[in-house]
Amino acid sequence: xxxxxxxxxxxxxxxxxxxxxxxxxxxxxxxxxxxxxxxxxxxxxxxxxxxxxxxxxxxxxxxxxxxxxxxxxxxxxxxxxxxxxxxxxxxxxxxxxxxxxxxxxxxxxxxxxxxxxxxxxxxxxxxxxxxxxxxxxxxxxxxxxxxxxxxxxxxxxxxxxxxxxxxxxxxxxxxxxxxxxxxxxxxxxxxxxxxxxxxxxxxxxxxxxxxxxxxxxxxxxxxxxxxxxxxxxxxxxxxxxxxxxxxxxxxxxxxxxxxxxxxxxxxxxxxxxxxxxxxxxxxxxxxxxxxxxxxxxxxxxxxxxxxxxxxxxxxxxxxxxxxxxxxxxxxxxxxxxxxxxxxxxxxxxxxxxxxxxxxxxxxxxxxxxx
Amino acid sequence: xxxxxxxxxxxxxxxxxxxxxxxxxxxxxxxxxxxxxxxxxxxxxxxxxxxxxxxxxxxxxxxxxxxxxxxxxxxxxxxxxxxxxxxxxxxxxxxxxxxxxxxxxxxxxxxxxxxxxxxxxxxxxxxxxxxxxxxxxxxxxxxxxxxxxxxxxxxxxxxxxxxxxxxxxxxxxxxxxxxxxxxxxxxxxxxxxxxxxxxxxxxxxxxxxxxxxxxxxxxxxxxxxxxxxxxxxxxxxxxxxxxxxxxxxxxxxxxxxxxxxxxxxxxxxxxxxxxxxxxxxxxxxxxxxxxxxxxxxxxxxxxxxxxxxxxxx
Numbered sequence: 116x117x118x119x120x121x122x123x124x125x126x127x128x129x130x131x132x133x134x135x136x137x138x139x140x141x142x143x144x145x146x147x148x149x150x151x152x153x154x155x156x157x158x159x160x161x162x163x164x165x166x167x168x169x170x171x172x173x174x175x176x177x178x179x180x181x182x183x184x185x186x187x188x189x190x191x192x193x194x195x196x197x198x199x200x201x202x203x204x205x206x207x208x209x210x211x212x213x214x215x216x217x218x219x220x221x222x223x224x225x226x227x228x229x230x231x232x233x234x235x236x237x238x239x240x241x242x243x244x245x246x247x248x249x250x251x252x253x254x255x256x257x258x259x260x261x262x263x264x265x266x267x268x269x270x271x272x273x274x275x276x277x278x279x280x281x282x283x284x285x286x287x288x289x290x291x292x293x294x295x296x297x298x299x300x301x302x303x304x305x306x307x308x309x310x311x312x313x314x315x316x317x318x319x320x321x322x323x324x325x326x327x328x329x330x331x332x333x334x335x336x337x338x339x340x341x342x343x344x345x346x347x348x349x350x351x352x353x354x355x356x357x358x359x360x361x362x363x364x365x366x367x368x369x370x371x372x373x374x375x376x377x378x379x380x381x382x383x384x385x386x387x388x389x390x391x392x393x394x395x396x397x398x399x400x401x402x403x404x405x406x407x408x409x410x411x412x413x414x415x416x417x418x419x420x421x422x423x424x425x426x427x428x429x430x431x432x433x434x435x436x437x438x439x440x441x442x443x444x445x446x447x448x449x450x451x452x453x454x455x456x457x458x459x460x461x462x463x464x465x466x467x468x469x470x471x472x473x474x475x476x477x478x479x480x481x482x483x484x485x
Numbered sequence: 486x487x488x489x490x491x492x493x494x495x496x497x498x499x500x501x502x503x504x505x506x507x508x509x510x511x512x513x514x515x516x517x518x519x520x521x522x523x524x525x526x527x528x529x530x531x532x533x534x535x536x537x538x539x540x541x542x543x544x545x546x547x548x549x550x551x552x553x554x555x556x557x558x559x560x561x562x563x564x565x566x567x568x569x570x571x572x573x574x575x576x577x578x579x580x581x582x583x584x585x586x587x588x589x590x591x592x593x594x595x596x597x598x599x600x601x602x603x604x605x606x607x608x609x610x611x612x613x614x615x616x617x618x619x620x621x622x623x624x625x626x627x628x629x630x631x632x633x634x635x636x637x638x639x640x641x642x643x644x645x646x647x648x649x650x651x652x653x654x655x656x657x658x659x660x661x662x663x664x665x666x667x668x669x670x671x672x673x674x675x676x677x678x679x680x681x682x683x684x685x686x687x688x689x690x691x692x693x694x695x696x697x698x699x700x701x702x703x704x705x706x707x708x709x710x711x712x713x714x715x716x717x718x719x720x721x722x723x724x725x726x727x728x729x730x731x732x733x734x735x736x737x738x739x740x741x742x743x744x745x746x747x748x749x750x751x752x753x754x755x756x757x758x759x760x761x762x763x764x765x766x767x768x769x770x771x772x773x774x775x776x777x778x779x780x781x782x783x784x785x786x787x788x789x790x791x792x793x794x795x796x797x798x
Contacts, residue, residue, distance in 0.1 A: 199757040229760055233554040297657050303743040304758055343660055344743020357641050358659075470551045473759040480754070481573040483744050484580075 156404030161190040162412055164219045168195045169348065170371045170428060175221065178425025179416045186415070189408055198222050202230065205398045209235040215398035218409040224254060224264055224392045225306075225472065228465040231261035237397040237406060239263050242414045251392060252417065252434040256466030263413055264392040265422075266431045269449045269460060270307030271381040271388055273350070273369035278360035283382040287315040287333075290361055296340050300353055300362035303344035305334070305479035307389045308363045310461040312337070314386035323463060324471045331478055338482050354379055366449030370430045383448040383459050390451070390460035538770070545767040549760070556763055564767035574751065574768065581747040582775070584662070585730035588669045592726045593719055595670065596677035600718075601711075603678070604685040622675050631668055631739040635659065660742025668736040673729060677722040684718025685711075720787050728776050748772050 164180065166172045172193050180191035194201070194217055201217065208215040220227065230236050231254070239245075239260040245252065254262045272284055278298070284290070290299050301308050309330050313320060318329025343349070343359060350364040354372045362369075369381045395413045397406065415421055422433040427441050432450050444450040451457050547556035548563045568574050603615040622630065637643050638658040645655045658664060688711060696706040734749035746754075748768060755765035 197757070202760065203756065203762065229554045232552065297660075304754075341744075356635075356639050358639065469554075473549070473551065473761055476754070476759050477571065477573055480746075480751075481571070481576070484573055484576050484746055 156407045158187065158189050159218075159405045159408060161192050162219065162405070162409055163192045163194050163217045164221060164412070165196060165198065165201050165217045166193040166221045167198070167347070170367065170374075174425050174428025177428060178423070179412070179421045182421060182424075183412055183415050187408070187411070191412070198226055202226060205230070206233060206235055209399050213400065214402070215400050218397065218401060218405060219412055220396050220398065222262070222394060222396060224262060224394050224465045225468045227262040227394050227396050228254060228257065228469045230396065230398070231257050232466075232469065235399050236261035237399055237401075237410075239397065239410065239413060242410060242417070244414045244417045247419075247436075248417055248434045249436060254394065255464045262394040262396040263417060264394040264434060265416055266426055266429065266433045267390055267392050267451070268365050268367065268429075268431045269383065269388050269390050269451070270311075270363055271366045271369060271449050272361060272384050273354070273364050273366075273372075273379055273381040274361040275354070275359075275378060276380050277378060283380065284361065285385055287311050287363075287384050287386050289384075291336055291340060295360055297343075298358075298360040299337070299340055300343040300345060300350055300359045300364070301337070302363070303346060304476050305483075307365070307391075308334070308337075309475055309479070310389050310463060311363075311384065311386045314461075315384075320461060320463075324467055324475075327475070327478075331482065334479060334482050338485070342483075344483060351375070351377075366447075367429050367431060369449075370443075381449060387459055387461045388448075390457070390462045392465075538773070541766040541770055544763050545770055547763045549763055554760060564764050565771075567764065568767050568771055577746050577751045578748055578771075578775075580662070580745070581731055581749075584666055584669070584747065585727050588666055588673060588730040589723050589727045591666075591670050592673045592677045593681075593723055596674055596681050596722060597715070597719075599674075600678050600681040600685050604682055605690070619675050619678055622672075627672055627735045628739065630672060631735055634664075634668055634671075634740060638664065659740060660744070662741070662745050664740040665737050665745050665747075668740045669730050669733060672733075672736065673726045676725050676729065680722035680725055681715065681718040684715050684721070688714045716787070720783065720789065724780055724783055724789075727779065731776055731779075732772065 162183075164175070166175050172195065176191075176193065180193065183189065184191055196204075198220070201220065205215050205217065205220065207213075220230075222230075227236070239262075242260070242263065245260065245263070248263075251267055252264045253260065254264060272287065272290075274284060276283075278295075279289075309327070310320065310323065312333040313323060313327055313330035316329030316331075316333030318326065322329075343353060345353065347365065347368050350359075350362050350368045351372045353359045353362070354369075354377045355375060366381055369379055373379050395416060397409045397413070401409060416425070417435060419435045419437055422435045422438045426433045426438060430441055430444050430450065432438070432440070432452060440447075440450050440452065448456065448459060451460060544556065545564055546560040546562070547558075548561060549555075550557060599615065599619075603612055603619070606612050606615075625633075635642070639645070640655050640657065640659075642658075644658060648654075648656065692710055692714070693706050696710045697703075701709065731747075732749050733747060734753065737745050737747040737750055749772070752765050752768045752772070755761045755768060
């Protein structure tokens with residue numbers, strides 16, 4: 116990536132003027148590009164952002180990457196390597212003092228927290244637009260801003276209305292109905308399900324992580340229902356192919372399936388649903404100029420305009436006040452906006468999650484593989 | 486008398502020059518080292534593998550500190566202790582071992598008649614068709630083939646649609662252990678046929694004719710002549726299928742519905758989901774050890790089969 120930079124001195128007059136104009140536009144957008152154009156570090160030819168594919172990458176492109184390119188002239192390339200798979204590559208690059216393979220990692224906050232604890236993330240506290248974000252943007256349990264959370268999401272109970280003729284399921288326990296044997300799905304690492312299972316199993320959230328036996332007992336009952344275990348794309352495919360009637364999944368996947376013509380709805384059951392965040396972070400080891408522009412990308416991602424378009428596509432609530440929900444999600448439990456909405460959701464600190472992830476993963480797998 | 490130019494053409498002179506250069510670079514006294522030189526690429530390849538294994542062995546002795554997500558500085562056998570005592574790893578390991586044995590047996594049973602017909606048929610057209618059918622799957626990757634089975638065997642797939650035509654309700658054909666084994670057998674079949682065919686080709690047809698002329702019916706000929714003489718092919722094919730099945734990742738991941746993991750899936754989980762590279766390295770090394778031991782036992786008991794390239798064990 117170092118070799119891919121283009122010297123700003125080689126800019127022609129027309130590009131230079133265009134740049135000044137864009138810098139002005141950036142200033143209007145609340146970005147610092149305009150503050151000292153002459154002092155700006157040279158621009159890289161591209162910035163690589165790791166992203167999830169499908170509607171996730173499309174939304175990021177429409178809301179953040181394309182407008183950023185328009186403002187700065189820097190091409191943004193989306194690297195669709197899985198978040199779990201890019202992580203060891205980035206860690207290895209930082210450990211070996213190499214330039215990391217990406218500029219920005221769009222990551223789950225839990226995964227990103229691991230990288231922050233390992234010390235491979237750049238501090239983002241100096242981003243000017245952090246002044247205008249909600250508390251949700253700040254990672255819990257970490258110093259400063261090694262990650263900037265960019266939105267929240269809910270692991271809803273998505274279902275086919277035809278399979279629930281008496282209306283939306285009220286409880287996660289409804290999945291124990293024998294008619295759903297082999298017709299339900301969970302994430303293959305159990306993510307999103309542990310905490311509501313703790314409540315559904317008769318336990319208390321305050322007992323996490325000390326005593327999660329109620330969660331394991333409930334998950335063992337769910338195992339008897341022979342659930343399918345998969346990842347984001349699987350849920351959409353399984354609903355589309357009629358393989359499942361219900362799933363614990365991120366609302367975005369359910370909404371995407373609905374957009375693809377699948378008859379699907381979602382709800383937050385009485386035990387609650389896990390609420391979590393995703394964020395953006397920058398690995399250590401980038402050349403100074405590339406680090407500067409990577410930071411500007413994240414700074415731009417937390418502007419109201421960028422969030423509005425990006426999160427309209429994902430159907431998720433952002434971290435900038437005043438972002439309007441998409442018309443189809445007004446009042447939807449998967450798009451919490453009020454205190455009452457948040458009371459139905461379960462949020463556990465990322466630090467607690469990462470410290471116990473391996474143990475919880477092993478226990479979940481032990482039950483499901485048995 | 487001066488020799489004419491045509492008596493010693495330019496091309497010969499060129500060859501002389503090349504030979505002289507070769508002798509200068511590699512004197513004839515080094516001739517004994519030539520075989521070793523030819524082994525060099527293999528030595529380098531294995532050397533790299535050993536280096537990688539050494540690195541993994543080092544990693545397997547370090548535990549993950551979840552407060553920093555760094556491996557420990559000190560060495561311990563904690564990961565090995567977990568590998569041998571946690572129920573998850575036992576379940577996944579036994580499923581992989583039993584599954585690979587079942588797949589090997591079924592694959593060999595199916596591969597034999599295919600190979601036999603392909604080798605013995607008098608029809609060149611049939612042989613070509615069988616060869617094309619054999620090589621076609623190699624052009625289609627394992628993942629694509631697994632997804633193909635999702636389309637065919639899914640709840641709304643072709644098989645269930647056909648069953649629906651005769652009034653049978655949809656049956657769950659996917660996302661279970663038999664589905665994984667089925668996918669593996671289909672994937673391994675071409676490998677087994679490829680390994681068996683040379684062994685069958687090496688059996689002279691006259692041997693079968695001689696058995697017949699001595700009064701043996703085709704069953705006796707098959708049991709007492711063909712099968713014993715095809716043993717090297719069975720061993721070679723069996724070893725290839727066994728090791729590939731034991732280490733397979735895609736079929737359990739795609740056709741198993743997430744609940745039929747093999748060891749390779751568990752290794753992936755440790756490396757990429759829990760970020761516990763030490764535990765992942767431990768499982769990977771144990772898989773290498775178990776696989777190597779199984780191959781070693783077969784070598785010791787039956788020889789290397791066609792893998793011995795015609796040499797005695």
